[in-house]
Amino acid sequence: MILTEQQSDSLTELINIAFSRTAAALSDLTGQRVFMDMPEIAIYPIADLVGALETVVPEEITTVHQIFEGPVGGDALLLLDYEGAVKLAEMLTDEHHATHRLDASDREVLTEVGNILLNACLSMFGNILEVHVSFSVPRLRLEALSQLLESLIIRKEGLRYALVAHTAFRLHDSAVEGHLIIVLGVTALDRLLQAVDTLG
């Protein structure tokens, strides 16, 4: 499955707008300037998904996972490397952790941060495409990326290809880095492309 140049261009711009709203929300939360890379859009056969993402995402990660449903549905992931997650939680709770481990309070804070960031992104997505997207309650997950992705694949037996929209972001005054990933199956991707084509 290959995107035309025009589809790729439109999708990249759409995702860029949605991810930029996410960056603005993170900047509002932390009071820091957020730098975000231009998003990359790619379609992977499901068997190649883990390998493709392992090249850009560290293995020891903290993930906020939110399922979205509607005319365009899929999985949205906010990935933070573990150290970055601890630092972000410290920034938002004004607490310093000698142990560098995430406690229950940190996990709760990071879940809400993920909720805000993923909703900012997907809401913009819904607004531009003029479709309504429903959100699940976000879940914080601490397993390795490969296990996380395999659980997504198992949950969706019909998933053969996935659209992955990926970007990395950094906070100006700290070493917090993260990744945003949206995974869509082919059916959702077809609907998304139809909607994108109507944008002109």
Added chain:
Amino acid sequence: MAKILIVDDSKLSRRTMRRILESAAHEVVEASEGMSALEQYVVEQPDLVIMDLTMHGMHGLDLLAQLHSLNPMGRFIVASADIQRTTLVMVEGAGASAFIPKPFMADHVLNTVHSVLAGGQHDPH
């Protein structure tokens, strides 16, 4: 000064909203999910309820419908990160007086709260 019930399953969001509201001398009570919010509403009789949408257990729109049936003249604000236009229409249709987007900006929160407490509808669009 008003008594305001905050309903959100996130401690971070409850804490942030409490700090903003208390800075304007409002009294705050909290609930972390819909069923306890309904109990608190009856017991505390707040002047205003500010509620999240995506919560464990009861969804915010269901809570809003139940609160609205308990008190059709009640004042209710939805506070959510779901900023879709379609969501704002649903929230308005379910009887909310206003919508506050997350993350919370203190000035916007207080302007919206004071407008609703003064009896006005705050255009969410």
